[in-house]
Amino acid sequence: MGLLVVNTVHRDMTRWHSANAFLGEKSKYALLLVLLVSVFCASFWSAPVQAEDELNCVLCHKFRGLSRIDEEGNFRLFYINENLFMKGPHKRINCMDCHRDIEKIPHDPAKKVNCTTECHLLEPSGKKKFSHKPVAKILEKSVHGRFDEDGKPKEYQEDYPTCKSCHEQPLYRPLSFFKGVSSGVSRRGLGRCKTCHQTGDFAEDFYNHVTSRLQKTRESKEIVEICAKCHEDPAFQKRHGLDNVVASYKDTYHYKAIRFGSDRTADCVDCHIVYGESVHSVESMDSPTSATYKANIAQTCRNAECHHEAGEGIASYRVHVDYNNKEKNPMEYYMLKFFSGLMAAVLYFFIVVIFLELLRRLFPNFSFNSAERSGHAVTKPTTEGGE
Ligand code: HEC
Ligand code: HEC
Ligand code: HEC
Ligand code: HEC
Ligand code: HEC
Ligand code: HEC
Numbered sequence: 001m002g003l004l005v006v007n008t009v010h011r012d013m014t015r016w017h018s019a020n021a022f023l024g025e026k027s028k029y030a031l032l033l034v035l036l037v038s039v040f041c042a043s044f045w046s047a048p049v050q051a052e053d054e055l056n057c058v059l060c061h062k063f064r065g066l067s068r069i070d071e072e073g074n075f076r077l078f079y080i081n082e083n084l085f086m087k088g089p090h091k092r093i094n095c096m097d098c099h100r101d102i103e104k105i106p107h108d109p110a111k112k113v114n115c116t117t118e119c120h121l122l123e124p125s126g127k128k129k130f131s132h133k134p135v136a137k138i139l140e141k142s143v144h145g146r147f148d149e150d151g152k153p154k155e156y157q158e159d160y161p162t163c164k165s166c167h168e169q170p171l172y173r174p175l176s177f178f179k180g181v182s183s184g185v186s187r188r189g190l191g192r193c194k195t196c197h198q199t200g201d202f203a204e205d206f207y208n209h210v211t212s213r214l215q216k217t218r219e220s221k222e223i224v225e226i227c228a229k230c231h232e233d234p235a236f237q238k239r240h241g242l243d244n245v246v247a248s249y250k251d252t253y254h255y256k257a258i259r260f261g262s263d264r265t266a267d268c269v270d271c272h273i274v275y276g277e278s279v280h281s282v283e284s285m286d287s288p289t290s291a292t293y294k295a296n297i298a299q300t301c302r303n304a305e306c307h308h309e310a311g312e313g314i315a316s317y318r319v320h321v322d323y324n325n326k327e328k329n330p331m332e333y334y335m336l337k338f339f340s341g342l343m344a345a346v347l348y349f350f351i352v353v354i355f356l357e358l359l360r361r362l363f364p365n366f367s368f369n370s371a372e373r374s375g376h377a378v379t380k381p382t383t384e385g386g387e
Contacts, residue, residue, distance in 0.1 A: 057095040057102075058082055093119050115163040132163070138280045139163075143287075156239050159230065166226050220258045220267035224249070227268045243328075248320040266306065271319065275303040 060066065061080040070076050085091060096102065097119035101111045116136045118129040139145060139161075146160045147153055154160065189211070193203035216223075224246070230236050232246040249255055249268070257265040272282050274291045283290035291300045298315035301307045307314055321329055323336045359366075 057099075060105075092121060135278070135280055136163070138278050142280060142282050143284045144280075144282055159236060159239065161230070165229070216263075220263060220265070220270075223267045223269050224255065224258070243320060243322050243325070245320045248322050251321075251323075252319060254319070270306070271300060275300065 058080055061078060062082055064079050066078040068076055068078075090098075098113045098117065099110055100114075100117060101108070116131055116133045118131040121130045122128065123130040140147065144161050145154075146157055190203060190207045193207050197203040197206075218226075228246045231242065232244065234244070236242075237244060254265040254267075258267065269279050272291055273279055274281070274289070274296075283292075285292040285294075287293060288295070290296065294315075298310075298312050301314045301317075302310055321332050323329065323332050326333045
């Protein structure tokens with residue numbers, strides 16, 4: 001729904017009020033009756049197609065116009081694009097598994113969805129009800145967790161990311177969004193599954209399920225944007241004493257290649273996650289288990305997919321160099337100043353030379369000497385100059 005839910009923040013609003021404005025008491029009840037009857041009928045007729053949608057929520061939510069402006073002036077869209085929903089990772093989840101508090105229709109203002117709720121699906125390896133609790137635990141332990149080691153809330157709570165800070169747009173991204181064609185992973189492989197698994201969408205679902213996890217589902221550029229949402233904000237940097245790591249990263253070859261369409265160079269996650277760990281386990285560079293801890297940097301660069309043939313010296317490469325920060329990076333600061341100066345000097349020297357040359361060509365007989373200008377000097381034979 002992320003695509004559809006533009007602003008999902010505010011909950012305190014009255015039900016149906018946009019409809020109320022136009023309807024009298026009687027016609028309101030008549031409409032409600034018609035709606036309820038059609039909900040009832042439709043829930044029978046469309047049951048086979050809508051297995052995941054037990055209360056037939058889509059009956060109403062399929063209308064593109066289902067939206068309103070809330071009390072705070074925000075546009076709220078309640079339209080569900082069923083087509084997108086059915087392509088996303090949550091297609092087998094009932095609306096009610098996530099929207100727990102919607103019990104009657106018309107419904108009361110909804111609470112925010114809690115991503116760690118258990119749903120009706122069983123996770124096959126442990127045969128337990130599935131939930132995203134394990135991800136939340138990893139996130140809590142990472143540098144992005146809201147609590148410190150002693151369990152005390154960290155300062156500036158609202159700066160710490162929740163699931164939706166990084167996953168909102170779009171919540172229902174199609175699975176199997178292949179970044180280029182990876183060997184062994186293409187839609188052709190699906191044909192092989194279908195040899196044996198012929199009924200329904202089984203082959204398609206599980207093929208997408210597995211193959212989409214074999215590679216990034218977000219482009220590197222998008223990952224940079226996700227992290228930049230907070231780390232690029234000057235006020236945020238000031239609150240947490242951090243540098244503008246996004247700007248410094250964008251100066252490097254890694255980002256420039258990504259900008260021009262490469263998916264082979266490193267984005268934030270590639271460097272800040274220990275190779276093979278969950279993408280949610282970002283740690284501070286001061287933590288000895290971090291991918292960016294001094295002693296671990298070389299290993300991070302030399303993972304199987306990147307600089308696997310490089311020597312230890314690769315760790316001396318610095319990604320986040322702020323060339324304008326004299327205190328932190330004096331050498332880089334003065335080098336930049338020196339080379340900028342050198343370049344300007346060379347450039348301006350030659351521009352002046354070219355300009356003088358141009359003048360001479362435009363005015364071959366020009367001279368500051370008035371005697372020469374009036375032509376008297378021409379009688380004197382010269383061996384040099386030729387003009
Ligand atoms: C009879 C039509 C109808 C059905 C069926 C229906 N809804 Fe709604 N729903 C609406 C309308 C209309 C709104 C917008 C209400 C408003 O503007 O205040 C809405 C709003 C919502 C909201 C946002 C509410 C808020 O306050 O943030 C959620 C979430 C929601 N519906 C979920 C569901 C779920 C889940 C189901 C199925 C269990 C469902 N709806 C079934 C008509 C319906
Ligand atoms: C995997 C969990 C999940 C499932 C399944 C799910 N939703 Fe949602 N839905 C969310 C989240 C998260 C939001 C964003 C708002 C929030 O944080 O509560 C949302 C927002 C909405 C909104 C807009 C509410 C607003 O505040 O603007 C509507 C309407 C809605 N969902 C209806 C549905 C319907 C209908 C279905 C079934 C087809 C469904 N949802 C299935 C998680 C889910
Ligand atoms: C700081 C940003 C951030 C936060 C916060 C975050 N995620 Fe993620 N998540 C990501 C990124 C980046 C990916 C990898 C996407 C890719 O590879 O295409 C990801 C991937 C995932 C995946 C796919 C499996 C995987 O590990 O690749 C799931 C499931 C997931 N996140 C759930 C959650 C849940 C639940 C929360 C909240 C408890 C959460 N995420 C919070 C950034 C975040
Ligand atoms: C040669 C026939 C054959 C092919 C090809 C095949 N499968 Fe299977 N698959 C089976 C059989 C038989 C089982 C049940 C075997 C078992 O439980 O040990 C199974 C089990 C599964 C299961 C576990 C189902 C469950 O609920 O336990 C999944 C998921 C699956 N296959 C997906 C795939 C995918 C995806 C492909 C294609 C990449 C594929 N299969 C290709 C025959 C095949
Ligand atoms: C919602 C805001 C938000 C988003 C999005 C976000 N971060 Fe952070 N990040 C923070 C906060 C808050 C801290 C803690 C700063 C502190 O220690 O005071 C932090 C700290 C960090 C640190 C540790 C800095 C240190 O202390 O050494 C790293 C590394 C980091 N983030 C990387 C990332 C990456 C990579 C992404 C994208 C996947 C990302 N962040 C997305 C808010 C965010
Ligand atoms: C090529 C690898 C690489 C990439 C890509 C990368 N980083 Fe870093 N990052 C590092 C290393 C190594 C350090 C620790 C040493 C240093 O600061 O040079 C670091 C340090 C940091 C710090 C802590 C700096 C401080 O002042 O405490 C933050 C925050 C951070 N990175 C965030 C990000 C974000 C956000 C992105 C993406 C926009 C990103 N990094 C991209 C390798 C990388």
